[in-house]
Amino acid sequence: MSEADLKEELPGAADDTAPEGMPESETLDEDNRLKPEFVRNVKEALDDEDSDRVYDLVEPLHPADIADLFELVDERERLTLARSIRDLMGVEVIAEMNDWVREALMEALPADVVAEIAGGLDTDDAVAMLEDLDEADQQAVLAEMEPEDRAAIESALSYPEESAGRMMSRDHVAVPETMTVGDLIDYLREHRELPTEFWEVFCVDPMHRPVGTCSLSWILRCPRNIPLYDVMARDQTLIPADMDQEEVALRFQKYALISAAVVDTSGRLIGQITVDDIVHIISEEAGEDALLLSGAGDGDINEPILLTVRARLTWLVVNLATAMLASSVVGLFQGAITRFALLAVLMPIVSGMGGNAGTQTLAVVVRAIATNQLTDSNTARMIWREFRIALTNGLALGVLIGTGTALVFGNPLLGAVIASAMLINNLVAGLAGILVPVTLDRFNVDPAVSSAVFVTTATDTMGFFTFLGLAVLTGLA
Known part of the structure; x- marks a missing residue:
């Protein structure tokens, strides 16, 4: 098989044409922050209503840097910026945005546009985007979404704020513990609707309750005929859906977890939390406690x-x-x-x-x-x-x-x-x-x-x- 054919076969491999970003000397300083002169050029293009120039300036940026750019321009310029780079406003940009900036931007955009963006996000990111909207705006956006996406988000919103149920992702891989290693490998290769990125496979019983985990490294190194119940790790940290996110972060830190299964009150597997979510939570909670001690509120410079x-x-x-x-x-x-x-x-x-x-x-x-x-x-x-x-x-x-x-x-x-x-x-x-x-x-x-x-x-x-x-x-x- 040729390299081109292999890229077509692998899920998500076609996305390797994304821009890698401008040279550091043009946009980023030594601390990996957007340079003031670059931001000034973007703002001048926005003032001149030169959408083409705005697009040319922003296109080479990494999604995280585009998200930073929205914080650095004036509030009145953000909607214009979003319109000028509409096809660059991918889910990666939205997911990286500051909460206050994202909320204001989502309230200004039409409900169908917000629904389209939310539909492309992981459930946890979509929930984070929608949970702070006004009730009327939230319902308008949900009404525009696909039934499956809407049901997943409404289910997540039913859990308390800052709980595991809110932050979990419903994209995970769960298989019967009776499978063999070979069956699992074939299953992962044949089912294209599975998540493109994961580190563990959850083994479940007939009631869909997690009974163990198999890391991908084990799966790749075991003979095909070995049953999963012989190689899976039975000791696992299960996260109740109503657990506070701070306690979740402490469990990840204590047990050095990469991912963990989230279960409902009956013990059924309903989602997973991964370490990239926890990094954000640890930073957020640490900053929150420091600010609360001083009585400074959220302390976010983008807060109204x-x-x-x-x-x-x-x-x-x-x-x-x-x-x-x-x-x-x-x-x-x-x-x-x-x-x-x-x-x-x-x-x-x-x-x-x-x-x-x-x-x-x-x-x-x-x-x-x-x-x-x-x-x-x-x-x-x-x-x-x-x-x-x-x-x-x-x-x-x-x-x-x-x-x-x-x-x-x-x-x-x-x-x-x-x-x-x-x-x-x-x-x-x-x-x-x-x-x-x-x-x-x-x-x-x-x-x-x-x-x-x-x-x-x-x-x-x-x-x-x-x-x-x-x-x-x-x-x-």
């Missing part, structure tokens, strides 16, 4: 301004309330501050250092909870660990600030007061940094969302109270 303002303002208002609580503590000691004004200069040091210490502990604990490192089995040990760390840091910082204060202001008592307050507030910060997120997690509240507010309130309030209270008790003020 009003949504960003609402997310940030909510937590800023909460912080304002907690700041007022801390200031009320200061108000209790107005007389002492009036008599010894130096207290007003030094007390922000105590609260500020406590806040920093609490934030450090909080970040470690929230990560440990998110990655299942912190469980009921080791919570007590973790609390004792953080207590010792806080005690050591508090003693060290107390000695430094106490000695410095005594030398600079010539007042050993003031140095002893601020050193003691620093030690106490560091202990409070360390304990609050672990107890707050652990408690919230016990009540099924995401500790990344609201822990920072409680920890900051504790360190500010106790910082002011201990420093000013000790100053009064010792007769310093």
Whole structure:
């Protein structure tokens, strides 16, 4: 068989004529990002309504770079860009787009065009594209789709957001465990409707429940007459369809999975999740937790301004309330501050250092909870660990600030007061940094969302109270 004939025989082999991209010197910088001058040329062509030039500029780009280009042009230019390069807007481009950019673009395109794009995507990518659309737009698009595609997407949308059922792909290979290796190889070669890319074959029983897996490397190296039940791996990680995507990612990481079967409540195989989906989830979840700790919302630069303002303002208002609580503590000691004004200069040091210490502990604990490192089995040990760390840091910082204060202001008592307050507030910060997120997690509240507010309130309030209270008790003020 000739090379040309072989290319025609192999599924998907005819796609090897795709452009490989412009030389790096023309479009991409050393960090593999589109160069500003290239983006400027595209925008100038869009302003001039020169669709041919836009097409010529964009055609050599990789689909992922075209997706990046949509983020880099102005929002008002995106629809024009899509129209100018319509036949380049393949499923690879849509799948690589930023969620907010894709959602705005899909809402602007006619329902039949969106349906055509969704029909060419894998189920998980099509669901990601449609799930954020308004209900009316979503139904209009689904009405334009082929019945089989529509049924698959509607089934996926019936599962909770950010669950395995939403992110799984229904394109997988499942065969009876009674097949031989030779039967399986013939089956894979003869059935052209099978997925073009997969790493494992799932073996199922008569009830279509997964009982084992066969990697392609095993299949290729085994004699044809060997039954699959003799060579398949029976130990496998099954993913319930309603499992949260973060837990799915943790299982992939823990067990070094390439793919995993997704099962419904009856244990039947309904789809698979592959490692390329998990890479995206791990990145998304890590960034999400970091942003939630700061109260910055999604933190996506393409998110609509009003949504960003609402997310940030909510937590800023909460912080304002907690700041007022801390200031009320200061108000209790107005007389002492009036008599010894130096207290007003030094007390922000105590609260500020406590806040920093609490934030450090909080970040470690929230990560440990998110990655299942912190469980009921080791919570007590973790609390004792953080207590010792806080005690050591508090003693060290107390000695430094106490000695410095005594030398600079010539007042050993003031140095002893601020050193003691620093030690106490560091202990409070360390304990609050672990107890707050652990408690919230016990009540099924995401500790990344609201822990920072409680920890900051504790360190500010106790910082002011201990420093000013000790100053009064010792007769310093």
